[in-house]
Amino acid sequence: xxxxxxxxxxxxxxxxxxxxxxxxxxxxxxxxxxxxxxxxxxxxxxxxxxxxxxxxxxxxxxxxxxxxxxxxxxxxxxxxxxxxxxxxxxxxxxxxxxxxxxxxxxxxxxxxxxxxxxxxxxxxxxxxxxxxxxxxxxxxxxxxxxxxxxxxxxxxxxxxxxxxxxxxxxxxxxxxxxxxxxxxxxxxxxxxxxxxxxxxxxxxxxxxxxxxxxxxxxxxxxxxxxxxxxxxxxxxxxxxxxxxxxxxxxxxxxxxxxxxxxxxxxxxxxxxxxxxxxxxxxxxxxxxxxxxxxxxxxxxxxxxxxxxxxxxxxxxxxxxxxxxxxxxxxxxxxxxxxxxxxxxxxxxxxxxxxxxxxxxxxxxxxxxxxxxxxxxxxxxxxxxxxxxxxxxxxxxxxxxxxxxxxxxxxxxxxxxxxxxxxxx
RNA sequence: GGAGACGUGGCCGAGUGGUCGAAGGCGCUCCCCUGCUAAGGGAGUAGGCGGUUUGUAGCCGUCUCGAGGGUUCGAAUCCCUUCGUCUCCGCCA
Numbered sequence: 001x002x003x004x005x006x007x008x009x010x011x012x013x014x015x016x017x018x019x020x021x022x023x024x025x026x027x028x029x030x031x032x033x034x035x036x037x038x039x040x041x042x043x044x045x046x047x048x049x050x051x052x053x054x055x056x057x058x059x060x061x062x063x064x065x066x067x068x069x070x071x072x073x074x075x076x077x078x079x080x081x082x083x084x085x086x087x088x089x090x091x092x093x094x095x096x097x098x099x100x101x102x103x104x105x106x107x108x109x110x111x112x113x114x115x116x117x118x119x120x121x122x123x124x125x126x127x128x129x130x131x132x133x134x135x136x137x138x139x140x141x142x143x144x145x146x147x148x149x150x151x152x153x154x155x156x157x158x159x160x161x162x163x164x165x166x167x168x169x170x171x172x173x174x175x176x177x178x179x180x181x182x183x184x185x186x187x188x189x190x191x192x193x194x195x196x197x198x199x200x201x202x203x204x205x206x207x208x209x210x211x212x213x214x215x216x217x218x219x220x221x222x223x224x225x226x227x228x229x230x231x232x233x234x235x236x237x238x239x240x241x242x243x244x245x246x247x248x249x250x251x252x253x254x255x256x257x258x259x260x261x262x263x264x265x266x267x268x269x270x271x272x273x274x275x276x277x278x279x280x281x282x283x284x285x286x287x288x289x290x291x292x293x294x295x296x297x298x299x300x301x302x303x304x305x306x307x308x309x310x311x312x313x314x315x316x317x318x319x320x321x322x323x324x325x326x327x328x329x330x331x332x333x334x335x336x337x338x339x340x341x342x343x344x345x346x347x348x349x350x351x352x353x354x355x356x357x358x359x360x361x362x363x364x365x366x367x368x369x370x371x372x373x374x375x376x377x378x379x380x381x382x383x384x385x386x387x388x389x390x391x392x393x394x395x396x397x398x399x400x401x402x403x404x405x406x407x408x409x410x411x412x413x414x415x416x417x418x419x420x421x422x423x424x
Numbered sequence: 425g426g427a428g429a430c431g432u433g434g435c436c437g438a439g440u441g442g443u444c445g446a447a448g449g450c451g452c453u454c455c456c457c458u459g460c461u462a463a464g465g466g467a468g469u470a471g472g473c474g475g476u477u478u479g480u481a482g483c484c485g486u487c488u489c490g491a492g493g494g495u496u497c498g499a500a501u502c503c504c505u506u507c508g509u510c511u512c513c514g515c516c517a
Binding site: 044 | 481
């Protein structure tokens with residue numbers, strides 16, 4: 001969410017930021033609501049002060065036994081009471097109107113975010129590893145089904161399309177991948193492991209920006225709660241309504257959770273295989289930092305995600321997303337794309353975003369700077385470290401053997417207890 | 425799910441209709457005193473919004489005692505709703 005006072009200070013900058021976003025929102029419409037609001041607040045405060053003063057006189061008169069003076073003052077305050085209530089209602093309505101107008105507005109982006117229309121305009125910033133070329137490479141679906149460990153038909157019977165049932169060593173591989181990632185992030189990078197709920201109220205989703213604009217992407221229960229599309233929601237919202245001390249920052253958290261997405265806008269896209277599921281697991285990274293530290297933290301977080309791919313010896317490239325591809329809440333985003341020999345292309349496996357104070361303002365997450373009285377909003381960052389399902393896809397396709405078996409990456413061998421996955 | 429109790433400032437804890445944003449204690453900050461591995465004295469110590477202002481300093485107004493609504497000239501204090509916590513029972517992984 002944007003700060004109306006920042007918009008007021010420099011409406012032209014806000015308008016320019018929205019033009020880059022392709023948003024039609026302009027400062028003038030917001031500022032006129034705010035001007036009404038401020039005028040109403042002023043009138044309301046004045047009326048409240050008057051009412052309060054008279055009420056105190058009544059109290060004093062009663063205390064001194066001057067019943068006549070008390071009655072006179074009570075008569076005086078009668079009309080004022082309605083006026084106060086009227087102004088309070090008006091103020092509340094205008095504040096809500098402004099709030100609701102600000103909520104669907106996307107974050108402003110950093111100046112160095114490249115201008116572009118869609119993912120084709122993203123800019124490659126680095127590349128690691130040699131993309132494997134495998135003769136007659138199979139994709140993960142053929143590999144997994146041939147092993148008898150990846151069952152889309154069984155999943156369809158249970159839950160419909162875009163679900164998968166993993167069995168035997170692939171079920172175990174899911175667990176091994178997640179454990180490897182969690183161990184790396186907690187033991188080497190200082191992230192605190194968290195096990196959050198996957199069912200949340202609406203407020204946290206408003207906080208991170210999934211609501212109100214993207215309601216159709218989420219699964220909602222009959223109780224009015226939502227299945228979380230990513231642990232970014234729960235981890236980030238842990239600082240909701242909090243005022244942290246500066247020493248607590250940066251706060252780094254990681255969680256392995258199931259993620260649920262309706263994929264409402266993706267009909268027909270990636271319908272084959274495990275790339276785009278309604279349910280998948282992901283190891284998420286979240287950092288809460290001071291405004292000064294978020295830029296460096298963004299680089300650090302991205303390198304933490306990259307390290308996972310390096311240790312798995314999976315070739316990847318790091319992309320700086322362009323203005324047309326970046327997410328709603330993000331000011332700057334790196335995507336990691338892993339090489340998939342079965343598909344002959346790089347595919348997104350992680351997305352690391354710096355949201356600045358955009359989410360913090362929505363959830364009122366703040367910190368107090370040492371020696372400073374007023375609290376300030378924290379900066380929030382989130383990244384996948386990594387998507388577990390897509391990592392499995394990458395391992396299957398990159399480590400496939402001519403006989404259809406899968407070599408286990410070195411770092412996963414201890415967790416798998418074997419160095420090859422083959423049909424049993 | 426049933427019954428009951430409770431929800432106050434960083435923490436503990438008073439306050440059951442009148443100047444209470446709120447006693448007292450602890451913690452913390454600053455100052456003073458003391459010259460010793462401790463104590464004493466003083467001051468300060470929530471957040472939001474708005475105004476004033478060069479200013480995220482100060483000052484002024486207002487709102488907030490889990491949240492929302494109501495009664496009243498006036499509510500932390502009364503009523504309703506709701507969320508949460510605890511205890512007992514039931515159920516259960």
